[in-house]
Amino acid sequence: MNELIHKLVRKYRTNSPFDIAEALGIHIRYCDLGPTTKGLYYRKLRRRFIVIHNGLTPEWERFVCAHELGHDRLHKGVSRFFMEEHSYFFPGKFEMQANRFAVLLLSEGQPPLTDETQEHYLSRIGLPKEAALFFDPKTEH
Known part of the structure; x- marks a missing residue:
């Protein structure tokens, strides 16, 4: 996963998921997804979409x-929902991989x-404090 992220950042000269998605032709939309869904990824008629809940902070x-x-790059052809961590939904393997992808991409470079404390580090690079759950000290930068 690290090599995939390094290649994306090198190719597009950014670690901004919005800029990378745009360069890859992925459409980003915002709408009210309800109280437990933060985002989703899906394909329709060969078009790819990321939908983000419109009530989130910029960090989220x-x-x-x-x-x-991460779902687009790691799980081709699979549409998965990103559910709130405080719901009764247990994130499966794909969700955990997408969470790791997000942390690695947003902390790249x-x-x-x-x-530096982890809390300060997350704040400095613009990640929500809850992202600490997805850091693996053995594989981090």
């Missing part, structure tokens, strides 16, 4: 866009500073 919008972009 970035994370959800990166998560759904921005390693933690010496003695």
Whole structure:
């Protein structure tokens, strides 16, 4: 997964999931997805879409866009919903992979500073504090 992310960032010269999605021809839409769904990815008639809940903070919008972009890159042909972590839905293997993809993409090229707390690091790179659940210290930058 790290190599895939490095290639995307090198090719598109950004780690912005919005810019990468646009370059890949993925359409981004916003709408009310209800109280438990933050985003979704789907294909229709050869067109790809990322739909983001319109009530999210900018940090969550970035994370959800990166998560759904992860589904596009990792799980070709599979539409998956990104459910709130506080619901009764247990994220399966695909969801955990998309969460890791999002964290790795959004932290690409921005390693933690010496003695920087994880909370401060997440805030500095614009990730929601809940993203700490998806960090793996053995594979991080």
